[in-house]
Amino acid sequence: MKVASLKSGRDGQLLVVSRDLRHAVPVPDIADTLQQALDNWEALAPRLQVRYAELNAGSAPHALDFVPAACAAPLPRAFHWADGSAYVTHVELVRRARGAELPESFWSDPLVYMGASDAFIGSRDPIEVENEDWGIDFEAEVVVVTDDVPAGITPQQARQHIKLVGLVNDVSLRNLIPAELGKQFGFYQSKPWTSFSPVLATPDELGGAWDGARVHLPLRATLNDRLIGAPNAGVDMTFDFPTLIAHCAKSRSLVAGTVIGSGTVSNAGSESGSCCLAEVRCLETIADGKPSTPFMRFGDRIEIDMLDAQGQSIFGRIDQVVQRYQPPR
Structure with missing residues (x-):
């Protein structure tokens, strides 16, 4: 699984990023920030992994192009x-x-x-x-x-x-x-x-x-x-x-x-x-x-x-x- 943070406020908005680094998807229903995910990693990592699999398969809703320059x-x-x-x-x-x-x-x-x-x-x-x-x-x-x-x-x-x-x-x-x-x-x-x-x-x-x-x-x-x-x-x-x-x-x-x-x-x-x-x-x-x-x-x-x-x-x-x-x- 790969994760990034879109520039947003002080702590960014958590993104799950595809393996080839071409696409990403926000996951506000799972965690708003990476720190929030890490604070609850045992419970949230499996859910993020599911979204990651969907993204790599091309079936994740609300997917967007991954733009490194837009990320913190x-x-x-x-x-x-x-x-x-x-x-x-x-x-x-x-x-x-x-x-x-x-x-x-x-x-x-x-x-x-x-x-x-x-x-x-x-x-x-x-x-x-x-x-x-x-x-x-x-x-x-x-x-x-x-x-x-x-x-x-x-x-x-x-x-x-x-x-x-x-x-x-x-x-x-x-x-x-x-x-x-x-x-x-x-x-x-x-x-x-x-x-x-x-x-x-x-x-x-x-x-x-x-x-x-x-x-x-x-x-x-x-x-x-x-x-x-x-x-x-x-x-x-x-x-x-x-x-x-x-x-x-x-x-x-x-x-x-x-x-x-x-x-x-x-x-x-x-x-x-x-x-x-x-x-x-x-x-x-x-x-x-x-x-x-x-x-x-x-x-x-x-x-x-x-x-x-x-x-x-x-x-x-x-x-x-x-x-x-x-x-x-």
């Missing part, structure tokens, strides 16, 4: 957004580029921070930034969405709480990060709006590419029509999604609609390219002593997508242009 993020705002750094090879590369050692604990204890979830943006919404000098970077990631997760669960138990899978562009302002981390209190100004793929999908939509813990498919990042990378999201993921969920739920429960991010997808050696410009610049620094690839500029276009074995987009394409933000004066 599938969850326009969420109660909890926790982003990990599950690909430790990426962290190791970044540290090596600046001559820093990777603590041994990074291989056994996940890195996770709590991000801003009050206003996610849609797949076609612009990346609005006030200043190019802030170092505008994309980060292509896989995310999962949970139902209610009890505190203290094991990774094995966490598997059953993964209800939806999707993609995000976790935009970073790289030149603001050092000062923030220097305060030893985490990201804030350096993490603007996060954008989502047009749809989220239940794990069964991934078929054999989903093993219950990882998505074994390339994640494609294309900047200004040039493929920057397509690393396989199932390779070199040191901490899988159940492990990340259990880590986040160590000392407290997680509410339905919690979004857990993988962090930038990265494969060791980066032979398949990179899912962020910071990694590209680190590789250049290691090879040449300095980076040569600039961060994004106003007018740049970033596309993020994941294709199935038949070359069809699973979640729809994130397709954004960087725009100058003009603050009120």
